[in-house]
Amino acid sequence: MGQNGGPGPCDRDVLGRVGRPQDDPHLRRNPHGILNERHLHVADTFPRQYARTQRLTLGEPRNLSVSPDGKRVVFCRSRGGSDPVNCLWLLDIATGEERLVADPGELLMGADDAALPPEERARRERAREGAGGVVSYSTNTEVTVAAFTLAGRLFVVGLLSALSRELIVPGPVFDPRPDPGANRVAYISGGRLCLAELDGTTTVLAGEDNPEVTWGLAEFIAAEEMGRGRGFWWSPDGEAIAVARVDNSTVQRWYLTNPADPAEEPRRIAYPAAGTENASVSLFVITPGQPKREIVWDQDSFPYLVDVSWFDRTTVLLTVQSRDQRDVQVLLGNAADGSTTLSSADHDDRWVELVRGVPATLADGRLVTCADRDGARSLLVDGRPVTQPDLQVRSVTTVGNTNVFFCASPTDDPTVQHVYRWNVLSGTDQLTTEPGVHTASAAGSTVVVRTASLDRPRARAAVLNGPEIWSYAETPLVTPNLTMLRVGPRRLATAVLLPAGRAPRDGGPALPVLLDPYGGPHAQRVVSSYAAMCASQWFADQGFAVVVCDGAGTPGRGSAWEREVFGDLAQPVLDDQVGALAGAAAEVGILDLARVGIRGWSFGGYLAALAVLRRPDVFHAAVAGAPVTDWRLYDTHYTERYLGNPAVDTGPYERTSLLTDASNLARPLLLIHGLADDNVVAAHTLQFSSALVAAGRPHEVLPLSGVSHMTPQEVVAENLLLLQLEFLRRHLRA
Template structure:
């Protein structure tokens, strides 16, 4: 790790992209376990990501691709489609932010400034620029390493590496059609970031065709530059039409075979799996109450149902939920007996005491499983039919990993340390060095199970605070379903600790809807995204104050972004008796303006569940004039005007309703800023402006020098 910086925390927080730069990520392990590929920038404030490899046997680490040696421009020229993909992935760095390899991990391809590069992991060769017409998106090597498929201009192309020739396989029939890309809903909500998949032999592909013609057109304007034409985006808002997504098996000669399933019933394509056991597609209906795995005949395109999971509320859809072991057993994640569990050929192999977070890898017949026995900790286990479950990480902290060829790459952190990435193969153990910056900020944190529902809660206090001195409270939630904030890890709490150092007792609560507590806890927000999450914030706060009487409940602020922004505004509008000031960043204010897959999972369709949308909206609360019993509280609303996820209309409609009701508030528009705030100056000053606003609103003096 680098030495502590002389920069202030807000500046360092911004420069390091929340202390993510310089840390290893994007790990791939070769099938024989002998090589590990990964991404990492050269320093904790360096935003240019490089591609590296580690030879496990020797410990030799090699720089495979350095963007600064390949592109002589100072600023990466990212195509619009790639910018959109990075926004969906919440990618804040630049350079090589993604790569794809062949099966043996001998080659890699990646885009840089719209150009296509081919890198070799052995030999020390400089990555080769492959000439293409147009900007390249999402290049993928075939498993044999002989061909590259990529998207450019919405068309799918294939490059033959040895012959150095490129030909176009599929060309869009209209401007609203693309081949080989993930649609907005798939990328933003289902976490499916790709739209084409190679066969194991590299002789055919499955390709997604996305037709957005029926999707409503929204316009994202740039008011700071009125001469610019607003950007037209296809946005599938709740209750409106989704993109029409279909799949085809496409040969290298251009022969096309449509994959046939009941698209009218199952319109979401969750995943495509093409392995040695065959070709499979995982699909889901619009109401998300089922998840079906279909076996596909690549010759005819006919499908057969292999596995089906149903639920009266919803079934979680995540790529990788249905895979096969080397011996052919079907592995899936499902909930049984009140827990998320791993099933092998229909039989649970994890106990109900473990809430499974994910199936991270299948190495032959060995599974690498992520899960929790307590909500704040995330552990790793391996499972085989002979040995059963075997712990693969310490019990405390937060751990993630990859496994192939018997080599386990594990990233581990806890409340006192940065993430350490180790590579273990038998008796050999290596560490992949992290260059992440030292935040220069230690945590004064305690974790609690607060209230009757034993809500996972973090309390952060100033390092200089002495017991017996009252502290104003700042609630710092995300609060939305599947958006856990309270982890036994250092980095998720750094910003909260900085706010504590400004003179607050900071409280972070994971209420109903969060993972780690089981399906019932997650489904408690069904048809109401307001009441349960707000109640849980209040219940945990009051329970914590009983244990900690120095918490001053006469001065309670709340801040949040996205769903957290919605929750912050909801708190001061609906419960001003508890909350006395709020900062709402990029808040969802009217759920009919948010996307189909996320919103309809929790609230249903607006034409059917109108009451659910009304009770989860902020607009009626904002339209009610303030009264003596419900006084107006200081509210700052922040929104990026270029946000194409939670569009600025959310804030503008809320502000209009507040103004019509005569309710004072502040709006801070951010020109050119999307749902993320990677711009250094913007990110730094946002923290400073928030703390100044909260101090003024709650009467909090500056902390001691």
């Protein structure tokens, strides 16, 4: 707020709406007349900008869908880099014209978009979604109609006419999906699968009075770890729906409290921690007016339902996985009698990696999957690898009639990712060449590519050989001063960021060092993306040499590299951080190894605390945010993949627990944790702190009331950066 209670420089959710001259010739406008320049915020700082823009993501086009005829692209985007409310837009590829097709402000007419049903709140937390408005939508097959929710209410929009309306149905509504012909909409309400006609007439297709049983919802493990955020699927002809039934009655209950408000009742959650029972998940086919038919498979051997789609109008394609994750089967389910037959199977002595976008089928019926073969993750067609072993397939974007679009990294350079097309006749073509991180959305012959690179502050989304989709994201207030290295005998991918004006071996004073890793499986920090380096650069500009390394277990470098953490999520990861630090110091030459700090969040928080516990000779202070401290408190699917089932063997859990090493703490440690975190629950930090107190080891704890794992609150996100900086300066004499 301003000094007189009026709008201050950040008191707006769309740039230029309040207190700014609209005719300033120095301010660039996008085609929709919205001001979008960083110097609008005259008192800005990077921490404030980073928080206000939700880590520089607001205003960027997202959730892109290409119509099968290749004529239009549907996407979500807010009106500005500080606007958290997404609208729904359409790009006409032939003309390059963008049209606003759904505006939450107009549709809600002032109602509160934050009034979300619990299922939507959970979905956004699992997806790390901090924005509002239209954050997800679904369409019919031809992409002419879309359905979405606002504040638990159901809306539909004709994408060609841009006419939106509310469909009045009993709610609250979650995950609405039009049938393929856009004649009806299925949705979830209160754990029940419902079907709405276009006049609002509603039928409950499946549901039970038992609050532990839901129909059509993804269970926690599917949404958090498997990448399956949905629980029902229309058949191609729109006559039937495959739907997951989830029974949480066997899952242990945990309680999240809000100590800041003792009158608030604890929140009760079903959390399947490692070694405990998962939810029981089964699959049914429902045809309105007919009895439900269960799709039957060996659920004792394969309890995880990974993915569901339709092979044809009478056959369901489902993927199931064993509890130890060493076996995966793709099954064909007969929608008429519920029987299943094996289509494909894969086994790995450590674990079978799940890849988004597969399985799927080509027009000729051949099955497209991914699997680790010859040292890399390959694209397979009917079990035969069709990509070379120097490519690590990361995801499959689209499987069409004759084309498969996918993203992959060269195994010798995980810092980049390119888009490829495999064709049944011509084989594999690389569609992107610019160094950077490319992703894609495709249908038919139309491909939309999003490119993040080190050369541009903002990512660019454009149709290949066609128009660009505007991004309203703000330009970062920092400029990466970056050196990308491959260090040591393991050629560790390492980024070194120096303060503005400094350079490697420039003869200036040695700089205190800050390691800024994530370091764990399934995530990278060292990528060819400008925005990915901005937070680290801000710390560098405060007087640090920041070192970022992707070591053992991180994706992109082949099958063996990812599996180096099997049985031990601690020592191999920590060893590579130490190796990267030594290699960076040798290359850059101005790092003060007597003043080394480390910070991280989630797995990175675990790694930061681990570093000062096990290598106090190298690391002199640590900030550990939302750290896992005892892997027995983390979920089944993630943890058991790497450490096995603690009910069978506790050894890997004891070797990787921070509680075991608590008495070794001899360096300053700041622990930060959101008390509303339902992913890495606050018990991790609280139990670790108790162990440190019992061992007589001083440390600092910063509890965040009402804050979840993704810290979405603007004031929290801004001040967390400042508080970490103060701690590091205090203890590293920076």
